[in-house]
Amino acid sequence: MQIFSVPNLRRFGKPLVFAACLIPFAWLAFNWWQAFAGAPHDLGFNPNETSNRFSGDWALRFLLISLAVTPLSRVLKSPKPILFRRMLGLFAYFYVCTHILSYLWLDLLWDWAGLWADIIKRVYITVGMAAFLMLTPMAITSTKGMIKRLGAKRWQRLHKLVYVIAPLAVIHFFMMRKGFQLEPLIYGAIYLGLMALRWKRRGGKRVKAA
Amino acid sequence: LKTLAHTKTAFDPGETLTPYDAVTNYNNYYEFGTGKGDPSENAWRLKVAPWSVKVDGMTDKPGDYALEDLIDYSALEERIYRLRCVEAWSMVIPWLGVPLSGVLKKVAPQSGAKYVAFETLADKGQMPGVKSFFNVLDWPYREGLRMDEAMNELTFLAVGLYGKELPNQNGAPIRLVVPWKYGFKSIKSIVRIHFTDKEPKTSWNMSAPSEYGFYSNVNPRVSHPRWSQASERRIGEFGKRKTLMFNGYADQVAHMYDGMDLAKYY
Numbered sequence: 032m033q034i035f036s037v038p039n040l041r042r043f044g045k046p047l048v049f050a051a052c053l054i055p056f057a058w059l060a061f062n063w064w065q066a067f068a069g070a071p072h073d074l075g076f077n078p079n080e081t082s083n084r085f086s087g088d089w090a091l092r093f094l095l096i097s098l099a100v101t102p103l104s105r106v107l108k109s110p111k112p113i114l115f116r117r118m119l120g121l122f123a124y125f126y127v128c129t130h131i132l133s134y135l136w137l138d139l140l141w142d143w144a145g146l147w148a149d150i151i152k153r154v155y156i157t158v159g160m161a162a163f164l165m166l167t168p169m170a171i172t173s174t175k176g177m178i179k180r181l182g183a184k185r186w187q188r189l190h191k192l193v194y195v196i197a198p199l200a201v202i203h204f205f206m207m208r209k210g211f212q213l214e215p216l217i218y219g220a221i222y223l224g225l226m227a228l229r230w231k232r233r234g235g236k237r238v239k240a241a
Numbered sequence: 242l243k244t245l246a247h248t249k250t251a252f253d254p255g256e257t258l259t260p261y262d263a264v265t266n267y268n269n270y271y272e273f274g275t276g277k278g279d280p281s282e283n284a285w286r287l288k289v290a291p292w293s294v295k296v297d298g299m300t301d302k303p304g305d306y307a308l309e310d311l312i313d314y315s316a317l318e319e320r321i322y323r324l325r326c327v328e329a330w331s332m333v334i335p336w337l338g339v340p341l342s343g344v345l346k347k348v349a350p351q352s353g354a355k356y357v358a359f360e361t362l363a364d365k366g367q368m369p370g371v372k373s374f375f376n377v378l379d380w381p382y383r384e385g386l387r388m389d390e391a392m393n394e395l396t397f398l399a400v401g402l403y404g405k406e407l408p409n410q411n412g413a414p415i416r417l418v419v420p421w422k423y424g425f426k427s428i429k430s431i432v433r434i435h436f437t438d439k440e441p442k443t444s445w446n447m448s449a450p451s452e453y454g455f456y457s458n459v460n461p462r463v464s465h466p467r468w469s470q471a472s473e474r475r476i477g478e479f480g481k482r483k484t485l486m487f488n489g490y491a492d493q494v495a496h497m498y499d500g501m502d503l504a505k506y507y
Contacts, residue, residue, distance in 0.1 A: 067479075075277070076267035076476050077330055140481065145469070153467050207467070210377030210448055212275060 040114055048115055052122040055089045056129060079137040086130035091204060093123035094197050095221050102228035117173050120193070124170040127163055155206035162199040165192045197222050242406040245317055247337050252320035252395075254489065259332035261403050263476050268410045269326070270429060271378055272361065272368040279370070284409035286367045287430065292414045298436040299354040302347075308414055311344055312400055319404075320397055320418075325459045325488045327423035327445075331473045336418050337401030342392045350388070350436045358385040358441035359417060360433035378444045384428035385441035385455070386419065387497075395420055395493050421490040423457045454507040458498070459488035463507045 035044075058073075059082060065072035074081045097119040104112040139145045149156045169190055171177070178186045201222055205215035270280035273287075292308040317337050325331045345357065363381035365372040371380050390396065397418040400407060407413035412429025419426045425445050435441070445453035452466055461471045461484040472481040487494050498506075 076263040077277070077474065079474060079479075080330075137479075148469075152464075155467060209275075211375055212377065213375040216375075 035111065037111065037114070040111060045115070045118065049118060052093070052119070055085070055126070059085060059129070079133070082133045082137060083130065086126055086133050087204065087207075090123060090126035090130045091200050091218055093119060093126050094193070094200055095218065095225065097123055098193065098197055098222070098225045102225060105228070121170060121173055124166055127166060131163060155203050158199050158206065159203040162196045162203065165196050165199075169193065169196075194226070242408065244405050245314070245337050245401045247317040247319045247401075247404070250318045250320055252322065254321060254323060254333065256321075256323070256333045257477075258321070258335060259476050264332060264334055264402065265408045265411060267476060269328075269424070270370075270410055270412070272363065272370045272380070272382065272430075273410065274370050274373075275377065280410035281408070283369055284413075286369075287362075287409040287413065288367060289409060289414040289430075292432075294415070294431055295433045296348045296435075297433070298358075299351040299438065300436050301349040301351060306348070308400075311347070312339055312398065312415065314400075317400070322395075322397070322418060322420035323488050324418075324420065324424050324427070325473060325484065327425055327453065327457065327465065327470075329465075329468055329470065329473050329484075331475050331482075331484075333475075335403055336397060336399040337404065338397050338399035338418070340394060341396040341398050341417065342394070344398055345391060345434075348434065353438050354436035355388055355438045356385055356436070356441050357388060357391045358383060358433075358435040358437060359428045359431050360435070361428055362430045362432045378448050381432075382428060383442055383444045383447075384417065384426055385443055386426075387440075389497050390419070390494075393494060393497065395490060421459055421487040421494045423453075423459060425453070426457050456498075456503075456506050458494075458503065458507075459484060459486070460503055460507065461486060463504050 033039075062072040062074045063078070063082070066074055066078050072078070097116060100112045100116040100119060104110055135141060135146060139149075150160050151157070169192060172181060172186060172189060181189065198219075201215060201219045204218060205212075208215055266281045267277050268280040269277070270284065273280040273283040290308075293305045294308065294311055295305050297303045316339060318339065319335055319337050321333060321335045323331060324334055350357070361382035362368070363371050370376075386396070397420075399412070399416050399418045400414060402408075402411060407416065409430075412427075415431050416429040417427045417431065426443075440455055443453075443455055445457075446455055459470075464470050470484055473484045474481050485491075
C-alpha cells in the first residue's frame with residue numbers, strides 16, 4: 032500500500048508513534064501537576080504508589096512492545112516495523128527512568144543512602160536495578176554513530192541483553208506483588224510467547240533490516 | 242448507612258482525620274480483590290444482616306451469637322486511632338464500637354485460654370476474591386491475639402466509622418481494630434471467635450512467614466524484607482513521616498512485650 036511507504040512512515044508515521052508513546056507520560060505529568068497544585072487529579076488516594084506502578088507498568092509494556100517488533104515484521108513479511116524498533120526501545124528506557132525517578136523522588140525523597148540500602152537488601156529492587164543497568168548501555172549505543180563505532184556484530188551482541196532484561200523486569204514485578212498474582216504472570220507469558228516466535232523463526236528465513 | 246449514636250472519648254491523637262472518601266475507597270480486603278479500589282467496588286455483594294458470630298473453643302458459653310447480642314449498641318463509643326498499614330501508609334480514623342475486652346468477658350473464656358483467634362467470612366457467592374483461582378491467601382482469613390493483647394484497653398471492636406455504620410469494604414458489620422499493630426491484624430467481617438491455648442495460625446503469616454509475623458507490632462526498627470518500616474506516608478500527604486514505635490501507643494502496650502526480642506517476634 033502506498034500510504035505505508037517507507038518515506039511516509041519516516042515522515043508521518045514516526046512522529047505519530049512518538050506522540051502516542053508520550054501519552055502515558057503526559058497523563059502522569061498532567062496529574063502530578065494537578066496534584067501538586069491541589070487540584071482534582073486521577074492519581075488516587077496514594078499518588079506515589081499510583082505513580083510508581085503506572086510508570087513501571089509502561090516500562091514493562093514498552094520493553095515487550097519493542098520485543099514484538101521483530102516477530103511482527105516476520106508475520107507481515109515486511110521490514111517496515113523495524114523502522115520503529117529503536118524508538119520503542121528508547122521509550123522503554125524512558126519509562127524505566129520515569130519509574131526510577133518516581134521511586135527515588137517520591138518514595139525515597141532523594142535519600143541516596145536509602146537507595147543503596149534498598150538495592151543491597153531488597154532482592155526485587157536488586158533485580159530491577161540490574162535490569163536498568165543493562166538497559167543503559169543499550170540506550171547509549173542506540174545511535175547510528177555508535178553502531179558504526181562498535182561494529183554491527185558487537186552491537187548486536189550487546190543488544191541481545193534485552194532477552195535478559197525483559198525477564199528480569201517481569202521477575203521484579205512478580206516479586207513486588209504479594210504472593211502469587213495473575214498480572215505479572217500475564218506479562219511473563221507474553222514474553223515467553225514473543226521468545227517462542229523468535230525460536231520458530233530460526234528454521235525459516237531471517238527478516239533483516241538496518 | 243445508618244447513623245449510630247455514640248459518646249466521644251479521650252482516645253484522640255488530635256491529628257487531622259483522613260477524609261471519609263479515602264478511608265472508604267482505599268482498602269485492602271482481598272476477599273473482594275487485590276486492588277485498592279476493588280473492595281469499594283465489589284463489597285456491595287456482602288450481606289451484613291442478619292449476622293452471627295460463632296464463639297467456640299475454650300469458653301464456657303460457646304454458641305452462635307447474633308451481632309446484637311454481642312455488641313451493646315447503646316454503649317458505642319468513638320475512638321480516633323492511627324492505622325498503620327504494613328505497606329508503609331497510614332490513616333487516622335474515627336471508629337465507633339466497643340472495647341473487645343467487654344465482649345470477650347461476655348462470652349466467658351476459660352482460664353486456660355491463652356489466645357483468641359478470629360475468622361472472616363469466606364463466601365464465594367459474595368466475595369469474588371475468594372473464588373478467584375490466583376489466591377494470595379488461604380481462606381478464610383485468620384487472625385489472632387494473645388489474651389493480654391485482646392484484653393488491652395486499646396483493643397476495639399468497631400461497627401462504624403465517621404458516625405455511621407461500617408461500609409462493607411471496611412469490614413462490616415463487625416471488625417477488630419488493634420491500633421499498635423499493622424493493619425492486617427485488624428480482621429474484618431468477623432464470623433468466628435475461637436479461644437485456644439496454642440498460638441493460632443494467621444493468614445499472612447501462613448502465606449509469607451518471613452514477611453509477616455504473628456505479633457506484627459508496628460516497629461520502625463524491624464523492616465519488612467521488601468521495604469523499610471522506618472517511615473510511612475499518611476494518605477493525603479506527599480512527604481513522609483517517621484513511624485512511631487507501637488504506632489505511638491507504646492505507653493499503653495509496651496509493657497506486654499517486656500523481655501521479648503521484637504526482632505525475633507516480629
